[in-house]
Amino acid sequence: MTATALSTPADVTEITRSDASLRRFLHGLPGVDQVGAEQRAAGLGTRSIKTTAKEYALDLAIRMVDLTTLEGQDTPGKVRALAAKAMRPDPADPTCPAAAAVCVYPDMVATAKEVLGDSGVNVAAVATAFPSGRAAMDIKLADTRDAVEAGADEIDMVIDRGAFLAGRYLQVFEEIAQVREACARPDGGSAHLKVIFETGELQTYDNVRRVSWLAMMAGAHFIKTSTGKVQPAATLPVTLVMLEAVRDWREATGQMIGVKPAGGIRAAKDAIKYLVMVNEVAGPDWLDPDWFRFGASTLLNDLLMQRTKMKTGHYSGPDYFTLD
Amino acid sequence: MSNVFEYAPAPESRNIVDIKPSYGLFVNGEFVDGHGKSFKTISPATEEVLSEVAEADASDVDEAVKAARRAYTRTWSKLTGRERAKYLFRIARILQERGREIAVLESIDNGKPIKETRDVDVPIAAAHFFYYAGWADKLEHSGYGTTPLGVAGQIIPWNFPLLMLAWKIAPALACGNTVVLKPAETTPLTALLFAEICQQADLPPGVVNIITGAGETGAALVGHPDVDKVAFTGSTAVGRAIAKSVAGTDKKVTLELGGKAANIVFDDAPLDQAVEGIVNGIFFNQGHVCCAGSRLLVQESVAEELLDKLKRRVSTLRVGDPLDKNTDIGAINSAEQLARIRELSDIGESEGAGRWSPACELPTNGFWFPPTIFTGVSQAHRIAREEIFGPVLSVLTFRTPAEAVEKANNTPYGLSAGIWTEKGSRILKIANQLRAGVVWANTFNKFDPTSPFGGYKESGYGREGGRHGLAGYLKEGV
Numbered sequence: 001m002t003a004t005a006l007s008t009p010a011d012v013t014e015i016t017r018s019d020a021s022l023r024r025f026l027h028g029l030p031g032v033d034q035v036g037a038e039q040r041a042a043g044l045g046t047r048s049i050k051t052t053a054k055e056y057a058l059d060l061a062i063r064m065v066d067l068t069t070l071e072g073q074d075t076p077g078k079v080r081a082l083a084a085k086a087m088r089p090d091p092a093d094p095t096c097p098a099a100a101a102v103c104v105y106p107d108m109v110a111t112a113k114e115v116l117g118d119s120g121v122n123v124a125a126v127a128t129a130f131p132s133g134r135a136a137m138d139i140k141l142a143d144t145r146d147a148v149e150a151g152a153d154e155i156d157m158v159i160d161r162g163a164f165l166a167g168r169y170l171q172v173f174e175e176i177a178q179v180r181e182a183c184a185r186p187d188g189g190s191a192h193l194k195v196i197f198e199t200g201e202l203q204t205y206d207n208v209r210r211v212s213w214l215a216m217m218a219g220a221h222f223i224k225t226s227t228g229k230v231q232p233a234a235t236l237p238v239t240l241v242m243l244e245a246v247r248d249w250r251e252a253t254g255q256m257i258g259v260k261p262a263g264g265i266r267a268a269k270d271a272i273k274y275l276v277m278v279n280e281v282a283g284p285d286w287l288d289p290d291w292f293r294f295g296a297s298t299l300l301n302d303l304l305m306q307r308t309k310m311k312t313g314h315y316s317g318p319d320y321f322t323l324d
Numbered sequence: 325m326s327n328v329f330e331y332a333p334a335p336e337s338r339n340i341v342d343i344k345p346s347y348g349l350f351v352n353g354e355f356v357d358g359h360g361k362s363f364k365t366i367s368p369a370t371e372e373v374l375s376e377v378a379e380a381d382a383s384d385v386d387e388a389v390k391a392a393r394r395a396y397t398r399t400w401s402k403l404t405g406r407e408r409a410k411y412l413f414r415i416a417r418i419l420q421e422r423g424r425e426i427a428v429l430e431s432i433d434n435g436k437p438i439k440e441t442r443d444v445d446v447p448i449a450a451a452h453f454f455y456y457a458g459w460a461d462k463l464e465h466s467g468y469g470t471t472p473l474g475v476a477g478q479i480i481p482w483n484f485p486l487l488m489l490a491w492k493i494a495p496a497l498a499c500g501n502t503v504v505l506k507p508a509e510t511t512p513l514t515a516l517l518f519a520e521i522c523q524q525a526d527l528p529p530g531v532v533n534i535i536t537g538a539g540e541t542g543a544a545l546v547g548h549p550d551v552d553k554v555a556f557t558g559s560t561a562v563g564r565a566i567a568k569s570v571a572g573t574d575k576k577v578t579l580e581l582g583g584k585a586a587n588i589v590f591d592d593a594p595l596d597q598a599v600e601g602i603v604n605g606i607f608f609n610q611g612h613v614c615c616a617g618s619r620l621l622v623q624e625s626v627a628e629e630l631l632d633k634l635k636r637r638v639s640t641l642r643v644g645d646p647l648d649k650n651t652d653i654g655a656i657n658s659a660e661q662l663a664r665i666r667e668l669s670d671i672g673e674s675e676g677a678g679r680w681s682p683a684c685e686l687p688t689n690g691f692w693f694p695p696t697i698f699t700g701v702s703q704a705h706r707i708a709r710e711e712i713f714g715p716v717l718s719v720l721t722f723r724t725p726a727e728a729v730e731k732a733n734n735t736p737y738g739l740s741a742g743i744w745t746e747k748g749s750r751i752l753k754i755a756n757q758l759r760a761g762v763v764w765a766n767t768f769n770k771f772d773p774t775s776p777f778g779g780y781k782e783s784g785y786g787r788e789g790g791r792h793g794l795a796g797y798l799k800e801g802v
Contacts, residue, residue, distance in 0.1 A: 031746040033766050036597030046439070048334035048649040056329065244596050253634070279329045280640045287329055 260297025
C-alpha cells in the first residue's frame with residue numbers, strides 16, 4: 001500500500017494489524033536523501049525577508065511561541081511570571097500579540113492555569129515521563145491524566161525512542177494511541193496531543209519520516225522535534241522532513257496535523273527561516289499558531305527586540321525586555 | 325496561490341556596477357575602438373539599453389590574434405608555470421573580491437536571478453581559476469605533455485557568460501596559451517569587466533583579448549589562419565559549421581554543444597529530493613543550460629505521485645525581477661530565444677502533450693516564460709527530441725530499467741543524465757549504460773572545476789574541467 005492510498009481509518013487498522021505490516025508500511029515510504037534534504041533546507045534559509053513581510057513574520061512567530069520552562073528548579077513564582085509574560089510579552093506595547101502557550105511540567109499546570117485563566121493563552125504540559133520516556137505505561141498514562149485534570153490544554157508526550165530504534169513500531173503506535181485516549185476530558189473534549197520524537201536520538205531523516213507517519217496514524221494532533229534536553233534539538237532539515245510528512249498526510253487523508261520544532265531556536269532570524277519553510281513546504285495554511293509552534297524560552301525576547309527595532313529604527317538593550 | 329506571507333521585494337542595489345555608455349574591444353591589454361559598427365546590449369528583464377558595444381570585423385580579429393601571437397611568443401610561453409600560476413591566482417582572488425559587482429552585472433545583462441550569479445556563477449568561475457592555477461606548475465604530471473598549442477580562439481554562449489569564460493580562459497592560460505575570446509552578442513558585459521580585471525591583475529598585454537560581436541566575428545576568429553585551437557560552447561548547428569570550417573586544417577577543436585538530458589526517477593527514489601533535483605535540473609537558469617534535465621523519465625508506478633509533488637513545488641517558484649534576491653526564475657535571455665521556446669511549446673501542445681504551468685504573473689516588459697511541464701510526452705514528440713533551451717520539461721514514463729536506459733539513450737545528444745534511486749547498485753549499473761558525458765546520481769546540475777564535463781554524439785567532443793580539461797590545450801607527448 002502506498003502512502004497516497006491511505007485514506008480511511010480502516011487502512012490504518014490494516015497497516016497496524018501486526019508489527020510486520022506496520023514495518024512494511026513505514027519502510028515503504030519514500031526515502032529521504034540526506035544531502036538533498038539539507039540542501040533544500042539551506043536554500044530556503046537564504047530567502048531575504050524585508051519590511052512588511054518581516055513585521056508580519058515577527059508578530060506571527062510571537063503568536064506561535066510555546067513559552068517554556070522545564071527545569072528541576074522551577075517554582076510557582078517562576079511559572080506565574082512566565083504566564084504573565086506569555087499574555088503580555090511586551091508590557092510597553094499593547095499591540096504586541098500574546099504567545100500561544102506556556103509549557104511546563106504537570107505539577108505546574110494548576111499554577112499556570114490560575115494566572116492564564118481565559119486569556120486565550122493555553123497551558124501545555126510535558127507528560128509521559130518526560131524527557132526520557134522510560135517508565136511503565138501506567139505511569140505515563142497517570143502522568144498524562146494528572147496534567148489533563150489539572151487543566152492542561154495541550155499534552156506534549158515523548159515517545160519511547162528505544163522501542164522505535166529496536167523496530168518495535170507497534171508498541172510506539174499503541175502508546176501514542178493510549179496517551180491520546182488519556183487526553184480525554186470529562187466534558188467530552190480532549191487536550192491536544194503533541195508527540196515528541198527526540199529527533200537527535202533517532203538520527204536519520206528516514207527515521208524522522210517514518211516516526212512522523214507513525215504518530216499521525218496513531219492520532220497525534222501535533223508532531224514535535226525535541227525535548228530540548230538532547231542535542232541536536234530542532235534543525236531546519238528535520239523540520240523540513242516533518243513538514244513534508246504533514247503535507248503528504250493531508251493529501252492522503254484530508255487531515256491537518258501541526259508541527260512544532262523545539263529546542264535551540266533562539267534568534268528571530270532563525271524563527272523566520274522556519275516560517276519561510278512552513279510557507280513553501282507545507283503551505284500557507286500552516287502559518288497559524290493552530291498548526292505551527294515554536295518550543296522556546298529565549299526566542300521570545302529576540303523576537304520582541306527585533307519587533308521594537310522595526311518600529312523605532314534602533315535596538316534597545318536586553319534590559320528593556322522582561323526576563324520571564 | 326494567494327498567500328498571507330508575501331515576501332516584500334528584496335532587490336540587490338545596482339549602484340555597485342558602473343556600466344559605461346559604450347565599450348571598445350580589448351586588444352593587447354587596452355580597450356581600442358573597433359573598425360566595424362556597434363550594437364546595443366539590453367537587459368532582458370526590462371528591455372532597457374545598457375550599453376553600446378563594438379562589433380569586431382575581420383581586421384579587428386586579425387589585430388587581436390596578432391596581439392595574442394606576440395604575447396604568446398614573447399612573454400607567456402616563456403614564463404615558468406609558477407609565474408603563470410601567480411597571475412591566475414591573482415585573477416581568482418579579484419573575481420572573489422569583486423564578486424558582488426560581477427554578480428549584479430551578470431544578472432542585469434543576462435536576466436538570470438542574482439541568487440544564481442551570486443551563489444553559482446561567480447564562486448565556480450573563481451574556483452576554476454584557482455584550480456587551474458594549481459595545475460600551471462604541475463603540467464608534467466598531467467599526462468598530456470607540457471607544450472602549449474599557441475593562440476586559442478574561444479567562443480562562449482550567453483547562458484553562463486562569466487562561467488564559460490572561466491572554463492575556457494583558465495585552462496588555456498594555465499597551459500601557456502594566449503587567447504582571443506568572443507562572448508555572445510547578447511551578454512558581453514561581464515567579459516568586458518573581466519578585461520578590466522586582467523588589467524587590474526597586471527596580466528601581460530595580449531595574453532587575454534576580448535572581441536565582441538556576433539556570428540560573423542566568430543566565423544572570422546575560427547577561420548583565422550594563425551589560430552591554433554578553437555574552443556566553442558553553444559548550439560549544435562554552429563558547432564557543426566565550426567567543425568566544417570576547421571576540417572583539413574591542423575587546428576585543434578573542442579566543442580561543447582546541446583543536450584536533451586534524461587533525468588530518470590525510479591520508484592524507490594527519495595521522491596521529495598527527486599522533485600528538488602527535477603526543479604534544479606530544468607528550471608535552474610531558466611532552463612538555459614546545455615546539460616539541463618529536460619526529459620523526465622519516471623517509473624510508471626510513482627508517476628502520478630511524483631507529478632503531484634512536482635507541480636506543487638513548481639507553484640512555489642518565484643518568477644520576476646532578476647535582481648530580487650528571492651527570485652527563482654529570471655528573464656529569458658533574448659526575444660529570439662523566447663520566440664523559439666514559444667514555438668516549440670506550441671508544437672508540444674499541437675502534438676497532443678498535456679501542457680501545464682502554475683498561475684504566475686509575468687512582468688509586462690522584458691522576455692518571460694512561465695515554468696512549464698508537458699505530460700504524456702512520447703519519444704516521437706518534437707519536444708522530446710529537440711533542445712528547447714528554456715524552462716520547459718517533458719515528462720515520459722517507463723516500466724523497467726531497460727526501457728529507461730533505452731529511452732534515455734534514444735537521442736542524438738549525450739551530454740548529461742540523472743538517476744534517482746535509493747539503490748546503490750542500480751546507480752552504478754545504469755550509469756554505465758547511459759551514453760552521456762556526465763551522470764548525476766541523486767542530484768543534478770552540480771559543477772566543480774575538478775570534474776570533467778563534455779558530451780557524446782551531437783553534444784560535442786573534448787572535455788572541460790578537471791585534469792582532462794588540460795588535454796585540449798597541450799600538445800600531447802611533448
